[in-house]
Amino acid sequence: MANDTPRAHAKYERLIARAKALPPAVTIVVHPCDETSLRGAVEAAELGIIIPVLVGPAAKIAATAERAGVNISAYRVVDVPHSHAAAAGGVALIRSGEGVMMMKGSLHTDELMHEVTAADTGLRTARRISHVFVMDVPSYAETLFITDAAINIFPDLDAKADIVQNAIDLHHRIGLGTPRVAILSAVETVTKKLPSTIEAAALCKMAERGQITGGLVDGPLAFDNAIDPQAALIKNIRSEVAGRAQILVVPDLEAGNMLAKNLTYLAGADAAGIVVGARVPIVLTSRADSVRARMASCAIGVLCAQSAPVIAAE
Structure with a gap:
């Protein structure tokens, strides 16, 4: 079962170490309005692999941070009214060059991917x-x-x-x-x-x-x-x-x-x-993921984002 019980994590440790050796990637975190998604973004930032931009209802993000005991004062928060607006706003930030990676928060994958795959306003490529x-x-x-x-x-x-x-x-x-x-x-x-x-x-x-x-x-x-x-x-x-x-x-x-x-x-x-x-890597995490898996997802995204692009925009 997915948990944090001690066992060999050499494969993920190597990926995380490689990501830590690179500059942190500015990451658009879409609707981090539950403890798991918000804490995951903050822990990756504390590890030095991302710089999160939190996109969602500001009051809800702040309340989540307070309940979880997470300090988000150092991070930019883009206030939007709901999860659909967070998905659209996150994609727009990527398109405007304000981030090199995206991370899913507490919204459904389909809701995020609807905006990512939108023909005229999304992040589609020729692939x-x-x-x-x-x-x-x-x-x-x-x-x-x-x-x-x-x-x-x-x-x-x-x-x-x-x-x-x-x-x-x-x-x-x-x-x-x-x-x-x-x-x-x-x-x-x-x-x-x-x-x-x-x-x-x-x-x-x-x-x-x-x-x-x-x-x-x-x-x-x-x-x-x-x-x-x-x-x-x-x-x-x-x-x-x-x-x-x-x-x-x-x-x-x-x-x-x-x-x-x-x-x-x-x-x-x-x-x-x-x-x-897509134009940028998109990190998908689950509430059932271990801390190690969440950090590995971020590390993989960073390694992918910081390498030379291989796919042309559509």
Whole structure:
């Protein structure tokens, strides 16, 4: 279960250390009107990795800070009447160059993403926007990406190509190097009975032809032979990816969400979350996140924001 019980956090510690070595990123925090979201922003600021700009009803933010015993006197507060205005105002601040990163507060993800994806006033780029869980699984040697488990419900092939490229780019931008990417399905053979296997094969061919770049891509792979070398060997699957994947691309949101939560609640993993493919990285945190996961989410956002941009605005 997601908690703060002592265990190895080496993967997240390395990311947080890298972020601390960079200048703090000015971060637009949208509607931080509960203790979890406000405290998360303040703790990241105290760690020296962000400079928060708090966007929401000023009186409500102040009352939340007082109840939580959090000092926000050093931070800019942009007063707006409600969560919808906070989402719109936060996006406008990014568009005007007043922040390089965004963080979700106590509003629903759909409400924030509605403003982010607005055709004329949002933060869209030429790339499909997608979500990546960056997971610290104690029993797995690699930092494990799972995508997309929060934004795209049933992505088609074109959307999946962007989802894969977004995750590869993120892997590079936070300093983890060239990733091994597994396109997941229920089986490791291509069959018309499972459309996800056909799409996996197509994505591999796209990578082979240079339509997807920067990573080693293989699939379809079942979960076991994507992450376990012995399982891959038993199935006689020989590739640079099988058995030691670093990015898991799921067939749809339901599969990804269940996989990430299974790892969190049954394998003791922490799950940092970030939205990529927009003009700036967007940190998504949950009330169930551990302190370590929240700080890792901020660190990943900072590392992404402070690296050279790779996506042109739409």
